[in-house]
Amino acid sequence: MRLVAEDLIVARGGRPVLDGVSLSVAAGGALTVTGPNGAGKSTLLRVLAGLINPLAGRVRLEDDAFEPRERMHLLGHLDAVKNGLSVEQNLRFARDLLGGAGDLGTALDRVGLSALADLPGGVLSAGQRRRLALARLLTAPRPIWLLDEPTAALDAAGQALLVDLVAEHRAKGGLVVAATHLPLGFEDAATLMLGR
Numbered sequence: 001m002r003l004v005a006e007d008l009i010v011a012r013g014g015r016p017v018l019d020g021v022s023l024s025v026a027a028g029g030a031l032t033v034t035g036p037n038g039a040g041k042s043t044l045l046r047v048l049a050g051l052i053n054p055l056a057g058r059v060r061l062e063d064d065a066f067e068p069r070e071r072m073h074l075l076g077h078l079d080a081v082k083n084g085l086s087v088e089q090n091l092r093f094a095r096d097l098l099g100g101a102g103d104l105g106t107a108l109d110r111v112g113l114s115a116l117a118d119l120p121g122g123v124l125s126a127g128q129r130r131r132l133a134l135a136r137l138l139t140a141p142r143p144i145w146l147l148d149e150p151t152a153a154l155d156a157a158g159q160a161l162l163v164d165l166v167a168e169h170r171a172k173g174g175l176v177v178a179a180t181h182l183p184l185g186f187e188d189a190a191t192l193m194l195g196r
């Protein structure tokens with residue numbers, strides 16, 4: 001499988017944001033998208049996820065029969081935690097919505113949230129919410145991970161966990177596109193600089 005975007009031209013609010021952006025990431029690969037505030041990193045991830053239509057250009061998967069958006073996880077700025085559901089219920093809801101079958105307890109254990117499984121999502125700290133978002137990647141496996149500032153709010157152990165999860169995902173043939181201002185420590189990641 002290969003994720004390919006060709007000559008994307010994207011406007012938001014009537015202003016040009018991306019002008020002729022292309023990328024190609026093979027199975028097992030990682031691409032880090034960098035650039036100053038407002039350069040269009042989040043916009044690019046949303047276009048890849050099929051949530052924003054480009055004015056021109058296209059996103060496609062090579063060697064894969066599915067629609068790109070059916071194969072992707074977008075981990076965005078907002079961690080989409082439902083405050084009234086428990087941590088485990090939140091994870092079950094997301095898993096079932098995405099048609100996954102991963103074990104909830106195993107995923108919560110992996111991200112360090114087992115002891116909080118029965119707490120309401122609304123009381124989680126920012127880093128704990130981000131860890132819950134990482135658990136969603138595990139319970140509903142999809143080959144393409146689109147990660148927007150994935151280390152935001154994560155402590156050092158959480159950042160190391162992210163590096164491990166990404167390495168395991170790539171070893172299984174997954175691929176990752178991550179928007180970031182900080183070095184993420186992903187091995188052999190290519191870089192796309194926007195806004196230059």
Ligand SMILES: Nc1ncnc2c1ncn2[C@@H]1O[C@H](COP(=O)(O)OP(=O)(O)OP(=O)(O)O)[C@@H](O)[C@H]1O
Nearest residue numbers: 012013014017035036037038039040041042043044
């Ligand atoms: N819903 C929207 N309506 C209009 N303009 C928008 C909208 N969302 C984003 N933009 C504009 O698109 C441009 C790119 O925004 P985007 O969030 O993709 O940048 P970014 O590179 O991710 O920035 P940051 O580093 O600050 O997170 C910005 O100028 C922003 O103001």
